[in-house]
Amino acid sequence: MSAHTPVQRSRRRRRSAVPYALVVPALVALLLGLGYPLVWQITTSFKKFGLAQQFGKPPEWVGLANFSALVDDTTFWGVLVRSLVFCVVTAVVTVVLGVLIAQLMKAVGRVTRLVLQLSMLLAWAMPVAAATTVFIWLVDRRRGVVNYLLDLIPGVHMNRFDWLARPGTFFLVASVLIVWMSVPFVSFAVYAGLSQVSGEVMEAAELDGANGWQRFWYVTVPVLRTVFAIVLLLQLIWDLRVFAQITLLQDAGSRAGDFDLLGTYVYKLGAAANDYGMASAVSIVVLLVTLALSWVYVRELIKEDRAR
């Protein structure tokens, strides 16, 4: 190729259709699997859709009536605020713990690392219902291990203390459960990312007099920014819409509205109270909140990608 290749020639280079053909089956599957219910939810949120409509009566279009009812509904705002606080606290704790454990995995010897990774893997592999059942047994008010151990501390009386009876302690138990189940994923992802941190740069930093925290903050974090961002983003999205653990804990505790987060609130509105129109409206709001939360990170990722 000569040094004076005109620019037009690269523009006329034919683009192969193969990449697009390979993506089409995946796109079609995604559209059918997720797109159809999504479109149904969007259209239903503008209708009045109850049990009668389930059984064939045509629904009526009510425009934004469902959404305006939501704005006035104090229960909904209570659930939304609770869910946001819960998801931020749980996600942040999960990521912090995960990063600490990943650092630990890097620092210990082979055998210890293997034991640590195996136990992480077992926690990760445990099915949701099984893990929640065990936690429910642990906090049982009369026969639970937690109350028994706390009772051993002189001056503390925990017998018959019902962790699942008060919303405060209920969400504490739920948070601990979800952190326990999510930390393995974060720790493995971060541990894999830690291998990207160059050993020479670390050594150089140490020689320059940087302590552990400074090394972490000024060497590790910049390299792993993408990993941290992705992991935090995923945790935020999952913890905002958590359903299985909350509903199982409610079965053991109480189904009252004070113990609802967004996932169980939508289910109660739809399948239990037969108001599918309202449930769809709440789902759309959850979708928008999720998009808003992740927008900042997605923008950063796109920026970083362009910078490369």
Added chain:
Amino acid sequence: MKRKITAAIAAGAALAVLAGCSSSSDGSTSPTAPSTQEAQGQDITFWLMGGDTPDTLRDYLKTAYQKATGGTLTIEEQDWGDALAKLQTALPDAANTPDVTEVGNTWSPTFTNVGAFSDISDMYEELGGDKLLPSFVEVGEVDGAKYALPYYFGSRYVFYRKDLYQAAGVEVPTTLPELTETATTLHSDGVSGFYIGGQDWRNGISWVFAYGGDIATKDGDTWKATLSDPRSIEGLTELQKLYQAASNAPVTESDSTPWENINTQPKAEAPEAATIIAPGWAHWSIGDLAPDPDDDTKTVATWNDDVFGTYVLPGVDGGVAPVFAGGSNIGISAASKNQAGARELLKIVFSPEYQKMLGENGLGPANSDYTSSLGDDEFAKALIESAQGSKLTPAAPGWAAVEGSGLLEEFFGKVNGGGDIAALAAEYDAKLEPLLNQK
């Protein structure tokens, strides 16, 4: 892992889409009713709610159906907690609907009004006519046409520990205020005088009924919630007094397994409660506990007349208090393709043999001719006596939504937790009315 939850939500939404896409709920309406001829060889599915119907009865139904039509009967048990959601999504869908289903008597008005069941008025006389429990027939009919008929009736009565009552020197109470006093005397930190969960509305509602109140009444064409009625408030005040003075149950507990509390668990010195109120069939799980000889991971309870006893919940001034009427209705799904087979199954269910079997197993038969098959032991007597005054929840089209939303659990929990009853009643009346009247 959490992707599974997303997938589950997507699957749930997809299911709802499929249900909405199904054919209209008219089903097969032939000018003449399907005959036994047409039922030959039809395989049908029957949904039962919870474990109330014992295995002997289920096996009888399968054999009898096989003999009558040559087809196979599949019985599927649905958990009461999931049943509402499952019924809503399965009944409209011709491909997935059960052909015959048991449905809680409190849910019958909702499903009948929305067109979930086939019209079986033509079979009414053949299946028992006016010998069938009138109040249950009423909740299953719309404009005189019968859609869901009674399956069995149950009732709730009180179980108590004779040994604890004797030790404390108290007698069986004969009025409702006396019950609160007795329970308070029996109460201690380790043993509840009267164990009732804070959110247990199915038992707690008896106090509202006893003082003459109700959850809602029909005013012309609309339902008005009546928790704020002075009589309802009187009943709730008495209940709040009883709960605070005599129950160690958590304020968030509802009525799941009350019998566990009256049995003395192995290695325990005393039971959790001296008195409980429970549905009649709970007596099978109450007694001296011992490992099952056939399977030592299970325990078997054997009733001991010296230790355990029963009495019906007393009225405010004596007599019998109206308790929550337990029981179920049964109906044929309108979307079912096997209408003939389903009708054959109904004939078997309402046959004298099956009605007597229901009675022998402690389930009140739908046909009052066979009530004597319940026997005359103390459980049968208590069942019949307490069932006489029992009351149903409002037969409003939106009642199933009220139960599904958990509003009554919340209300009773807050009342028993010590809240201001009048203010709470007004708040929850406002929440209940839109749900009751939803069409």
